[in-house]
Amino acid sequence: MQPNTYPRIPQEIAPIATDFRRIQSALPHPASIPLLEKMEHYEARSMHGQPPVIWHRAHRYTVEDPYGNRWIDLSSGVLVANAGHGRSWVRAAMADQLERGLHHCYCFPHEARAALSEKLVQVTPASMEKAFLLTTGSEAIECAIKISRRHGTSQGGNRKKRIISFQNAFHGRTLGSQMAGGIPALKAWIQQEDPTFVQVPFPDGYQNEETRFESFLGALSERSVTTDEIACVLLETYQGATASFAPVEFMQALREWCTSHQIVLVLDEVQAGFGRCGKWFGFEHYRIEPDLMCCGKGISSGMPLSAVLGKAELMDQFGHGEMTSTHSGNPICCRAALAGIEIIEWENLVENSNQLGQFQQEFLQGLKEEARCIGVVHGKGLVSGIRFVKPGTKEPDGELAHRITQRCYENGILTFAPVGPGGGTIKINPPLCIDQAALEEALGIFREIVLKENS
Numbered sequence: 001m002q003p004n005t006y007p008r009i010p011q012e013i014a015p016i017a018t019d020f021r022r023i024q025s026a027l028p029h030p031a032s033i034p035l036l037e038k039m040e041h042y043e044a045r046s047m048h049g050q051p052p053v054i055w056h057r058a059h060r061y062t063v064e065d066p067y068g069n070r071w072i073d074l075s076s077g078v079l080v081a082n083a084g085h086g087r088s089w090v091r092a093a094m095a096d097q098l099e100r101g102l103h104h105c106y107c108f109p110h111e112a113r114a115a116l117s118e119k120l121v122q123v124t125p126a127s128m129e130k131a132f133l134l135t136t137g138s139e140a141i142e143c144a145i146k147i148s149r150r151h152g153t154s155q156g157g158n159r160k161k162r163i164i165s166f167q168n169a170f171h172g173r174t175l176g177s178q179m180a181g182g183i184p185a186l187k188a189w190i191q192q193e194d195p196t197f198v199q200v201p202f203p204d205g206y207q208n209e210e211t212r213f214e215s216f217l218g219a220l221s222e223r224s225v226t227t228d229e230i231a232c233v234l235l236e237t238y239q240g241a242t243a244s245f246a247p248v249e250f251m252q253a254l255r256e257w258c259t260s261h262q263i264v265l266v267l268d269e270v271q272a273g274f275g276r277c278g279k280w281f282g283f284e285h286y287r288i289e290p291d292l293m294c295c296g297k298g299i300s301s302g303m304p305l306s307a308v309l310g311k312a313e314l315m316d317q318f319g320h321g322e323m324t325s326t327h328s329g330n331p332i333c334c335r336a337a338l339a340g341i342e343i344i345e346w347e348n349l350v351e352n353s354n355q356l357g358q359f360q361q362e363f364l365q366g367l368k369e370e371a372r373c374i375g376v377v378h379g380k381g382l383v384s385g386i387r388f389v390k391p392g393t394k395e396p397d398g399e400l401a402h403r404i405t406q407r408c409y410e411n412g413i414l415t416f417a418p419v420g421p422g423g424g425t426i427k428i429n430p431p432l433c434i435d436q437a438a439l440e441e442a443l444g445i446f447r448e449i450v451l452k453e454n455s
């Protein structure tokens, strides 16, 4: 067994039956073992490593396996199911599209794409004038790099091509998005990185206590980067692995500085967007607007769809056919995304995320005071990153974090495996339609588990 994997030997678990959770078998269920083994045999190892729940059905904020067990989902898959799992409005929209037989049409015009592009421009700030639809978050990042670099070099000549991003950032797994990422271990395979991609420290206030904007400028000059060479600054609205935000003053100074040097400010909203942080878009917390924004995950609450949005001046730099993707604006994905956004609007899920988010953040800050094994809790709205550490230090305790997720899984609470530095961070990010009672129950169980492991 690799370190920090979830055991495959069924363990007897005391039955649980509440309005939201049901555990009525050994875990993993003995009948699931052949399926788990089959996947391990036929699939790349990197596809594995999550708690061994066979996802069979999902409803709003719960996930069921084929054996009658049910978990409260604190993962939203991986921060995707913002409107909730399996919503009937989304299913009906997709079923209607399926029935029409129009499942793909490349870049030929279709109604669903028009409706979604219009909706995306409507729900984003006025400066986001145009959208380009893609399939994954990584693709959206690649596209934003391309747009920024074209803009930089057309404004400032061949010099203006550097892509500035941040240490510990995660922007995806494709070559360009990984070069913009700031986690060295993830990109060791690249061997020869493009020197025009430069990372500077992220001012999270915990790992890096230096959060003044001047330190950003200092880091650029230490790396011999001058403003006339920079095409864009790219950053996650919050760093995905830990849910840590930069200080508001830092972001406002960055915004101003980018504008005064014709540098494109790109915000990666792949995790933060569509209500996750208690506002439509995470950057609203900073009271700034980006020049380009990359969206994914919660944009569609389930189907593979992503988007880049920005000013027309940036988005229209490339001519017909120069920015395309085979599955761009897939009709079924567009219908699902539109229906998911409608649910977020109609059910005020952004406000739900804000209200329940305040409860979640306060609850977890309180837990931090009780548990010495928690170094810090970051987050806003319905996303939190809880960093487990060796008591009295900032050294991540990946084993403890892993054990806690195992206990959660046994108790009907589903999180994904710990992430972040040293695998020490547990993320809590339920679908935005979760009810107060379910969230209270899940966080209460989480607290009990942490306190037990802390003692």
Ligand SMILES: Cc1ncc(COP(=O)(O)O)c(C=O)c1O
Residues within 6 Å of the ligand: 135, 136, 137, 138, 139, 141, 170, 171, 172, 173, 236, 240, 268, 269, 270, 271, 296, 297
């Ligand atoms: C902040 C952020 N950006 C980009 C990506 C890449 O998205 P995808 O996995 O859809 O390519 C992710 C995925 O986790 C992410 O969290």
